[in-house]
Amino acid sequence: xxxxxRLTVITLLLAPQLAGAESLVSSLSDEAIxxxxxxxxxxxxVFGVVRDEQETLDEAEYEIxxxxxxxxxxxxxRRKDRIFGLWINAASQPFFxxxxxxxxxxxxxxxxxxxxxxxAQYKLGLANLNFVRSAYSPEARGFADAVIDIRRRENLFAxxxxxxxxxxxxxxxxxxxxxxxxxxxxxxxxxxxxxxEKLLAxxxxxxxxxxxxxxxxxxxxxxxxGALYGIMTVGxxxxxxxxxxxxxxxx
Amino acid sequence: MQFYxxxxxxxxxxFTILGMGAAVGFLSGMFGVGGGFLMTPLxxxxxxxxxxxxxxxxxxxxASSFSGVLVHLRRKSVDIxxxxxxxxxxxxxxxFGIMLFRFLRDAGxxxxxxxxxxxxxxGIVGSLMLVESLRAIGRSxxxxxxxxxxxPGQHLWIHRLPFKMRFKRSKLYVSAVPVLVLGALVGVLxxxxGVGGGFIMVPAxxxxxKVPTNVVIGTSLFQIMFVTAFTAVxxxxxxxxxxxLLAVTLMVGGAIGAxxxxxxxxxxxxxxxxxxxxxxxLGVGVxxxxxxxxxxxxxxxxxxxxx
Numbered sequence: 001x002x003x004x005x006r007l008t009v010i011t012l013l014l015a016p017q018l019a020g021a022e023s024l025v026s027s028l029s030d031e032a033i034x035x036x037x038x039x040x041x042x043x044x045x046v047f048g049v050v051r052d053e054q055e056t057l058d059e060a061e062y063e064i065x066x067x068x069x070x071x072x073x074x075x076x077x078r079r080k081d082r083i084f085g086l087w088i089n090a091a092s093q094p095f096f097x098x099x100x101x102x103x104x105x106x107x108x109x110x111x112x113x114x115x116x117x118x119x120a121q122y123k124l125g126l127a128n129l130n131f132v133r134s135a136y137s138p139e140a141r142g143f144a145d146a147v148i149d150i151r152r153r154e155n156l157f158a159x160x161x162x163x164x165x166x167x168x169x170x171x172x173x174x175x176x177x178x179x180x181x182x183x184x185x186x187x188x189x190x191x192x193x194x195x196x197e198k199l200l201a202x203x204x205x206x207x208x209x210x211x212x213x214x215x216x217x218x219x220x221x222x223x224x225x226g227a228l229y230g231i232m233t234v235g236x237x238x239x240x241x242x243x244x245x246x247x248x249x250x251x
Numbered sequence: 252m253q254f255y256x257x258x259x260x261x262x263x264x265x266f267t268i269l270g271m272g273a274a275v276g277f278l279s280g281m282f283g284v285g286g287g288f289l290m291t292p293l294x295x296x297x298x299x300x301x302x303x304x305x306x307x308x309x310x311x312x313x314a315s316s317f318s319g320v321l322v323h324l325r326r327k328s329v330d331i332x333x334x335x336x337x338x339x340x341x342x343x344x345x346x347f348g349i350m351l352f353r354f355l356r357d358a359g360x361x362x363x364x365x366x367x368x369x370x371x372x373x374g375i376v377g378s379l380m381l382v383e384s385l386r387a388i389g390r391s392x393x394x395x396x397x398x399x400x401x402x403p404g405q406h407l408w409i410h411r412l413p414f415k416m417r418f419k420r421s422k423l424y425v426s427a428v429p430v431l432v433l434g435a436l437v438g439v440l441x442x443x444x445g446v447g448g449g450f451i452m453v454p455a456x457x458x459x460x461k462v463p464t465n466v467v468i469g470t471s472l473f474q475i476m477f478v479t480a481f482t483a484v485x486x487x488x489x490x491x492x493x494x495x496l497l498a499v500t501l502m503v504g505g506a507i508g509a510x511x512x513x514x515x516x517x518x519x520x521x522x523x524x525x526x527x528x529x530x531x532x533l534g535v536g537v538x539x540x541x542x543x544x545x546x547x548x549x550x551x552x553x554x555x556x557x558x
Contacts, residue, residue: 074556075553076555077551079550080547080552082546087545096556146550149549149551150552219257222257226488227487230486230488230493233483233487237314241315244314244509
């Protein structure tokens with residue numbers, strides 16, 4: 001059962017605010033995504049138009065980078081070593097403020113020409129995440145790389161250098177995929193508009209991701225009222241045990 | 252049909268879980284065992300996080316042992332006084348087990364200890380059962396009749412301990428100390444391994460406490476039902492590792508499977524059943540040992556922060 005939810009973020013770029021004639025005003029057509037029990041993944045479609053107020057039809061192209069980032073949390077990364085022939089968790093490294101989801105999509109022209117300094121300045125890309133940058137020692141760096149690797153395999157982290165497509169020179173579009181395991185919370189969708197190493201406009205919108213349906217209600221209740229939830233589960237268990245016994249005796 | 256398990260945070264196929272419940276229910280009906288030592292590993296092997304498998308299975312064992320207790324109460328084959336002393340020990344053991352569970356989880360060693368406990372307990376119990384049942388099969392081939400259960404008559408050191416209590420139903424006059432210790436041991440196992448502990452409880456009651464065999468099963472089920480129920484509530488309240496949807500699906504599958512298993516069990520001979528069960532127990536132990544010995548695909552793992 002596939003429940004695909006689509007969210008269109010319409011980003012209109014107009015009204016001069018920054019250096020150039022272009023800037024961003026964006027709006028979300030939906031401000032929340034709800035995930036149901038049979039959730040197998042969802043999508044965020046980001047769609048935008050650059051409107052040039054001064055009609056300075058520059059021959060150079062626009063370059064786009066779009067980041068979707070989930071809520072941050074503290075984690076512990078662990079590494080197994082072989083001890084007495086058994087693979088056992090040995091070394092560990094805590095990381096603070098690790099995003100639960102971080103995916104950056106760029107237009108191909110941006111990923112080809114952007115300098116490392118520019119990418120670092122606007123913290124675009126996994127190598128520029130705070131927890132990666134704060135890992136100074138080679139040991140800590142190894143753990144940070146492992147965290148990125150694990151989250152990449154779960155499709156929670158990604159860098160896609162040619163994922164923003166231009167439908168026209170001033171119209172762009174990209175689609176982010178959210179796997180079923182995405183954590184809930186407030187996500188940030190940031191759109192950056194560059195041209196030749198210069199930021200023309202940037203805009204960040206919040207996006208709430210919530211889970212609804214039976215599973216999420218159970219999870220919330222289990223977290224909020226653990227003891228009561230446990231008593232109810234056991235009550236249900238005893239009822240099913242009794243009921244099975246009744247059926248048994250009759251057959 | 253996929254459904255999302257709220258605590259395990261995993262999408263699973265409902266028929267896979269129902270099928271597993273039925274298969275383990277069938278085996279437990281056939282062998283007359285609780286099945287926790289099969290179900291918890293199976294859940295871990297299909298990808299349920301070990302802490303959630305252990306916490307959830309406690310609630311399923313409460314359900315299946317409750318069915319059993321009701322039958323034994325009707326037959327009056329439960330020593331409620333003995334069961335109550337066992338269960339006091341069990342509740343204390345379970346409480347410390349839950350604390351240990353939490354400590355090990357924060358230290359990142361819980362999965363290791365769960366696997367090691369299975370390797371050790373299943374290895375010992377499986378080996379003993381296999382040797383005993385093969386000997387019995389050998390003897391019955393010679394004589395053609397099933398051998399009687401051996402019960403040595405002499406008193407053990409256990410019967411010299413103080414704080415003696417009289418258990419009328421079991422016709423027993425024994426110290427409360429070993430009863431409490433046995434109960435506590437089973438309580439710790441319930442919270443760390445997600446098992447009822449019948450595989451320790453039943454032989455210990457027969458051979459150490461000399462409880463008459465006709466009340467052993469009912470009394471151990473009585474204790475297991477209360478201790479696993481207590482464990483499930485504690486796990487839910489302190490570690491958030493009980494998945495209600497998973498538990499209910501397993502219970503429904505298990506109840507159906509147990510019916511057919513019990514019918515099948517009556518057709519096989521006791522010592523053959525025990526040999527089969529021993530092979531199964533050893534197989535699960537070996538499977539856990541492999542997860543510890545073989546180099547994992549990824550040496551790294553991520554856990555939520557300690558605070």
